[in-house]
Amino acid sequence: MSVLQIGAGGVGWVIAHKCAQNNDVFGDMTIASRTLSKCEKIITSIKGRNNLKDSSKSINAVKVDADDVAALVTLINQVQPDLVINAGPPWVNVAIMEACVQTKTAYLDTSVATDLCSPGQQVPEAYDPQWAFADRFKEAGITGILGAGFDPGVVSVFATYAHKHLFDEIDSIDVMDVNAGDHGQKFATNFDPETNMLEIQGDSFYYEDKQWHQVPCHSRMMEFDFPVVGKQKVYSMAHDEVRSMAEYIPAKRIEFWMGFSDSYLNYFNVMRTIGLLSTEPVTTCDGITVEPLKVLKAILPDPTSLAPGYTGKTCIGTWLRGKKDGAAKSVFIYNICDHKASYNEVEHQAISYTTGVPAITAALLYFQGKWSDKGLFNVEQLNPDHFLDLMPTIGLTWEVVELPAE
Amino acid sequence: MSVLQIGAGGVGWVIAHKCAQNNDVFGDMTIASRTLSKCEKIITSIKGRNNLKDSSKSINAVKVDADDVAALVTLINQVQPDLVINAGPPWVNVAIMEACVQTKTAYLDTSVATDLCSPGQQVPEAYDPQWAFADRFKEAGITGILGAGFDPGVVSVFATYAHKHLFDEIDSIDVMDVNAGDHGQKFATNFDPETNMLEIQGDSFYYEDKQWHQVPCHSRMMEFDFPVVGKQKVYSMAHDEVRSMAEYIPAKRIEFWMGFSDSYLNYFNVMRTIGLLSTEPVTTCDGITVEPLKVLKAILPDPTSLAPGYTGKTCIGTWLRGKKDGAAKSVFIYNICDHKASYNEVEHQAISYTTGVPAITAALLYFQGKWSDKGLFNVEQLNPDHFLDLMPTIGLTWEVVELPAE
Numbered sequence: 001m002s003v004l005q006i007g008a009g010g011v012g013w014v015i016a017h018k019c020a021q022n023n024d025v026f027g028d029m030t031i032a033s034r035t036l037s038k039c040e041k042i043i044t045s046i047k048g049r050n051n052l053k054d055s056s057k058s059i060n061a062v063k064v065d066a067d068d069v070a071a072l073v074t075l076i077n078q079v080q081p082d083l084v085i086n087a088g089p090p091w092v093n094v095a096i097m098e099a100c101v102q103t104k105t106a107y108l109d110t111s112v113a114t115d116l117c118s119p120g121q122q123v124p125e126a127y128d129p130q131w132a133f134a135d136r137f138k139e140a141g142i143t144g145i146l147g148a149g150f151d152p153g154v155v156s157v158f159a160t161y162a163h164k165h166l167f168d169e170i171d172s173i174d175v176m177d178v179n180a181g182d183h184g185q186k187f188a189t190n191f192d193p194e195t196n197m198l199e200i201q202g203d204s205f206y207y208e209d210k211q212w213h214q215v216p217c218h219s220r221m222m223e224f225d226f227p228v229v230g231k232q233k234v235y236s237m238a239h240d241e242v243r244s245m246a247e248y249i250p251a252k253r254i255e256f257w258m259g260f261s262d263s264y265l266n267y268f269n270v271m272r273t274i275g276l277l278s279t280e281p282v283t284t285c286d287g288i289t290v291e292p293l294k295v296l297k298a299i300l301p302d303p304t305s306l307a308p309g310y311t312g313k314t315c316i317g318t319w320l321r322g323k324k325d326g327a328a329k330s331v332f333i334y335n336i337c338d339h340k341a342s343y344n345e346v347e348h349q350a351i352s353y354t355t356g357v358p359a360i361t362a363a364l365l366y367f368q369g370k371w372s373d374k375g376l377f378n379v380e381q382l383n384p385d386h387f388l389d390l391m392p393t394i395g396l397t398w399e400v401v402e403l404p405a406e
Numbered sequence: 407m408s409v410l411q412i413g414a415g416g417v418g419w420v421i422a423h424k425c426a427q428n429n430d431v432f433g434d435m436t437i438a439s440r441t442l443s444k445c446e447k448i449i450t451s452i453k454g455r456n457n458l459k460d461s462s463k464s465i466n467a468v469k470v471d472a473d474d475v476a477a478l479v480t481l482i483n484q485v486q487p488d489l490v491i492n493a494g495p496p497w498v499n500v501a502i503m504e505a506c507v508q509t510k511t512a513y514l515d516t517s518v519a520t521d522l523c524s525p526g527q528q529v530p531e532a533y534d535p536q537w538a539f540a541d542r543f544k545e546a547g548i549t550g551i552l553g554a555g556f557d558p559g560v561v562s563v564f565a566t567y568a569h570k571h572l573f574d575e576i577d578s579i580d581v582m583d584v585n586a587g588d589h590g591q592k593f594a595t596n597f598d599p600e601t602n603m604l605e606i607q608g609d610s611f612y613y614e615d616k617q618w619h620q621v622p623c624h625s626r627m628m629e630f631d632f633p634v635v636g637k638q639k640v641y642s643m644a645h646d647e648v649r650s651m652a653e654y655i656p657a658k659r660i661e662f663w664m665g666f667s668d669s670y671l672n673y674f675n676v677m678r679t680i681g682l683l684s685t686e687p688v689t690t691c692d693g694i695t696v697e698p699l700k701v702l703k704a705i706l707p708d709p710t711s712l713a714p715g716y717t718g719k720t721c722i723g724t725w726l727r728g729k730k731d732g733a734a735k736s737v738f739i740y741n742i743c744d745h746k747a748s749y750n751e752v753e754h755q756a757i758s759y760t761t762g763v764p765a766i767t768a769a770l771l772y773f774q775g776k777w778s779d780k781g782l783f784n785v786e787q788l789n790p791d792h793f794l795d796l797m798p799t800i801g802l803t804w805e806v807v808e809l810p811a812e
Contacts, residue, residue: 187679270673273673284697290692292701296680296682299698
């Protein structure tokens with residue numbers, strides 16, 4: 001057996017550690033990235049943390065340009081993996097899927113190909129470039145699993161589970177994502193500042209009464225009392241899983257909410273007002289032409305530098321309201337993840353950890369033949385019980401709490 | 407008669423208009439700048455506003471590099487002015503003074519040569535490079551007038567006047583500068599963003615009990631109830647006139663305070679925390695090396711673009727406390743200047759207007775033989791009564807208000 005992982009950022013870091021912890025199942029591992037040193041650093045970390053379970057299996061670093069289908073095909077033909085795990089940035093998804101179809105190799109990713117921030121590329125059309133592969137995956141006789149991170153990913157598994165076991169009728173699905181951690185910096189982003197800032201300033205899309213509603217960022221807010229981390233302000237945002245849930249789970253309203261502290265939003269609003277979040281190049285008095293957002297990225301702390309000192313917890317879950325046996329019902333299904341504990345185990349913080357663990361859970365289900373039908377699937381289409389049984393053994397627990405049904 | 411003005415920024419703009427309004431005294435005018443088009447724009451504005459009083463006198467634009475002493479000497483020899491008015495940035499003062507000494511030409515400026523923001527160049531030493539010219543001005547038989555703007559400038563004339571007429575003993579001199587105007591932008595600077603941000607993040611210096619005290623920016627704050635513009639928060643800051651007043655006016659404490667709104671300081675603090683106010687170059691992921699502060703300058707509104715829509719007023723004055731005839735006394739001597747009225751008259755806002763009018767007041771006093779002793783003088787050394795009699799006729803009124811003496 002063998003797997004090929006493409007991408008060596010924060011999520012790739014955790015996926016590799018978790019893959020190595022289960023390499024008795026996965027077999028030989030190859031980690032590929034545009035930057036070879038990032039792959040090598042991950043391998044050093046895995047060995048340093050004693051996370052390579054079966055030392056008779058190999059773990060290798062290779063360089064690849066994930067935009068280049070021909071290069072990917074060559075690499076896949078060399079490695080001959082049973083599964084390609086895409087841990088790269090969203091914009092490489094389509095190239096990697098193309099290479100998997102051409103080589104008849106199973107595929108798994110953790111986020112949607114579409115840049116949700118650019119005009120004309122929005123939530124309603126988010127999955128179109130990837131869903132266009134559906135027939136070709138079936139014809140090639142291969143499995144493709146889309147959006148198997150936490151959000152997208154586990155939050156949809158929670159909703160699928162609730163739809164199957166807990167509700168007769170669903171009024172609303174609210175995905176709730178809050179990072180109540182503290183990285184000790186007055187301001188920093190938890191992943192690439194450029195991607196983060198583009199995502200945050202984009203319009204939000206929510207699905208209600210079978211229609212898409214587009215609203216400006218931060219225009220819909222609510223306060224939610226999260227388990228463990230307490231009351232937090234959350235804001236409606238564009239996010240991949242709203243699209244796939246709207247396709248596969250019947251509900252009157254589906255929406256994604258992310259927590260931002262008042263301080264974070266203040267920084268964001270100042271930076272946006274002065275024009276620092278713009279991708280439109282400006283020319284300085286010295287005649288240097290540069291994108292303001294790229295300058296912001298250069299001056300903010302490198303997100304990976306934050307992990308060692310990170311404390312506190314994330315709480316991500318799915319809040320469902322509807323009816324069961326004629327009575328109103330409200331439940332919150334969630335995970336709590338601790339930054340420090342994540343770092344101690346795999347040398348990365350909880351935000352990467354919560355994305356990496358579900359990807360490996362899904363990959364194991366594929367290897368176990370439980371999520372391995374031929375064709376292209378979002379996680380909402382797959383059996384949630386298998387997933388929720390397995391995930392706690394890979395590193396993320398989950399809870400269901402009944403809330404007062406207003 | 408003729409004058410040579412060097413510098414064509416906001417202050418130069420107003421100086422040129424006011425000079426033109428009095429060109430029956432000043433004679434032929436030459437405006438020089440590194441950027442010829444800026445001089446030409448000012449001349450167009452002067453003619454458009456009908457501010458050239460005596461149309462038989464000439465007004466010319468010329469290009470000069472004010473850093474280049476030889477070029478300045480050549481220009482002065484060509485123009486043969488009776489007075490050089492330095493309206494350039496602070497760092498050209500020394501070069502222009504050198505050229506004036508070499509050509510035996512009278513000199514006047516509105517701010518100190520020293521960059522108050524750079525380490526090692528601070529308020530206690532602020533005037534050293536210019537005071538070093540004292541003997542040479544006397545030997546050359548020429549007049550030099552330093553710091554004849556509003557602050558520095560008029561605020562010291564107020565203090566000199568109070569010392570002469572209103573107090574037997576002065577406990578404290580607080581220069582109070584507030585711009586209660588509104589330029590309609592959420593954030594913008596009123597003059598060059600680079601100079602402004604460097605000035606604001608520098609340490610403050612105040613003079614007390616014959617000693618200099620250095621404190622971090624914004625660490626000393628008070629609320630002051632200004633005439634007309636009302637209660638405003640002001641913060642202790644490094645400013646030129648604290649140095650010259652400490653030299654020439656006996657007082658137990660001398661300090662400069664500038665008003666900042668909470669919103670302005672919030673923008674400032676966010677920008678400083680993320681590193682955007684740094685002059686240390688950074689390299690973007692695209693390999694472009696750039697100073698963050700220069701990028702800020704490129705994205706913020708051009709300060710000159712703010713003038714047309716500016717509303718509201720500035721209030722700048724000198725608050726003195728001490729004793730007269732054995733009784734405690736507290737007075738505030740101040741000017742109120744209206745942005746819109748300034749713009750209507752000279753096509754620039756009140757911040758430039760309040761600096762340009764005093765310079766021309768001082769220049770007129772020089773031409774009238776009232777401020778024309780041979781040697782180098784700060785305004786504290788010159789007769790305040792002549793100045794305060796004349797200034798209202800040039801465009802700025804002043805008031806004395808008695809405050810409760812605590």
